[in-house]
């Protein structure tokens with residue numbers, strides 16, 4: 001039986017988030033917390049990674065969190081004779097592509113559990129989520145997880161937390177770290193107790209003493225906590241339900257919100273009536289009201305999908321309030337265009353993308369049309385994994401299969417007059433980049449192109465170092481740092497997951513683990529980089545990156561002045577079929593690779609273009625110059641068939657007539673070659689192949 005709905009309104013709440021680097025054990029810890037509080041029943045073998053909060057199919061299939069989830073749980077603290085507290089847990093993703101999700105979720109929390117794997121220590125994403133949490137003013141509770149593993153090095157991780165994050169995490173310290181094994185459940189109760197201590201009495205003294213005395217006056221609850229105060233609720237997530245329409249997830253900062261209330265948004269000024277409200281625990285429980293401090297959902301009569309403005313403040317329609325601080329919109333890093341497989345399905349695809357984008361606010365979209373593929377949607381995403389997950393979710397949740405152009409990145413164009421602009425569509429890229437000196441044509445001439453850079457971290461066994469260095473060099477990477485893990489094997493377990501048999505794992509564990517840091521152009525890793533890392537190391541390497549451009553998590557040790565854009569000699573590569581440019585295939589590549597890519601692509605296009613009655617020429621151009629060309633020969637009816645012997649003139653006449661006919665046909669169809677959709681799918685699939693491989 002689920003908890004009594006009225007209890008959620010009666011109890012004092014606090015909200016916390018679990019943040020960590022990928023695979024450090026957030027979801028497993030969340031499972032244990034939910035079990036311990038009785039929110040989900042304990043089932044079967046303890047320690048099983050149930051991923052209760054990873055409810056999306058794609059999350060379960062891949063074992064990664066891509067979407068934050070909020071769950072309310074009621075914890076009865078044994079130290080104070082079972083006094084109950086309402087704890088709102090927000091599980092967050094670990095991968096850099098979903099950092100925006102983390103930042104939004106943290107806005108609804110008072111504290112963050114910073115989980116660090118005892119065998120791996122602080123990793124790149126640990127630092128970036130830590131910084132986001134500190135910037136949001138959250139109290140950090142450090143948790144060292146996986147202490148059950150034989151190679152756990154708790155002391156070293158404690159020292160790292162102290163020296164690199166400045167946390168007073170040693171025993172007795174203000175931020176004393178909790179040692180747990182989310183797998184076995186060891187130490188997890190202490191986590192709940194610490195949440196209560198920190199969440200309900202921020203005085204440092206309370207951290208070591210039972211909260212009963214300090215909390216006595218505050219736990220005197222009324223049925224509607226916050227009543228009489230002006231309502232202020234921050235909308236931090238939303239989704240589409242086919243029965244109830246748009247549902248908004250809110251964190252109530254002040255006041256009370258009830259069914260039937262008339263609400264308004266601070267910024268958009270739109271007004272609504274609350275049809276229902278409730279919490280997730282872990283499934284939706286309708287409570288009819290949400291009180292101060294609660295995190296829950298609201299169903300209003302929102303008609304359009306864009307109305308649930310993330311970051312906006314909801315208040316009662318007849319009051320005026322100071323809006324709560326919202327969030328900066330996310331900055332897309334990777335762009336591509338999506339087209340339906342059947343062009344008549346475009347309206348369905350557009351509706352599906354709008355609904356999915358409601359739940360994934362880091363996606364930007366706009367209509368786009370292509371001469372070859374018809375009407376489509378231009379998508380802006382946070383990375384290659386994000387694109388792949390978005391595509392998978394479209395298929396799983398909306399049954400929409402899409403054709404995606406190769407992912408590309410944004411470029412910054414610097415003009416002669418010093419101004420700059422960012423372009424995200426390869427078609428907008430200039431054909432020529434003028435040299436600064438003696439340039440004609442005014443100040444708007446593009447004199448420099450800059451591309452976004454990332455700081456990549458590659459971890460692999462020693463034997464693969466050469467291959468990885470070569471790969472990074474091929475992708476125009478510059479080495480920043482290389483370090484060897486003397487103990488070896490520590491990182492291997494999590495890298496390979498369950499893919500390898502025991503013998504292989506043993507062999508790998510005898511090798512040293514190498515961590516290499518490279519500065520790489522983002523454009524070089526958004527296509528097939530992850531796939532190559534996996535295939536060249538038989539799955540033994542991991543690769544993560546931090547964006548260096550504004551709007552994303554910055555890497556440690558990078559100069560704050562540095563904005564992550566770097567001057568680059570990139571060019572626009574266009575493909576023409578019988579003289580007609582094919583916009584869906586246009587791409588921006590580095591000059592040093594232009595001819596190689598052009599040849600590869602021209603060949604690939606030639607292979608899939610259907611043979612015509614006349615020759616079809618495929619050309620690849622850079623700056624108006626043809627750099628590669630292929631010809632697909634015409635069908636050739638043997639017009640001389642049936643002429644035995646025959647005079648030369650007669651043969652020439654027949655051949656001439658055939659030539660004339662083809663010329664007429666060609667001019668009638670304006671030289672346009674109809675490329676069937678399947679051929680495009682073949683080209684685009686091979687073009688983005690590899691991007692579908694992830695670092696998981």
Ligand SMILES: Nc1nc2c(ncn2[C@@H]2O[C@H](COP(=O)(O)OP(=O)(O)OP(=O)(O)O)[C@@H](O)[C@H]2O)c(=O)[nH]1
Nearest residue numbers: 022023024025026027028064065094146181182183
């Ligand atoms: N031995 C051991 N393994 C653990 C422990 N906690 C988690 N794991 C394992 O570590 C792996 C990753 O755990 P998850 O909970 O999925 O990690 P996560 O941080 O949620 O990962 P993302 O959602 O991808 O960011 C799983 O195979 C877990 O079973 C632990 O305390 N001990």
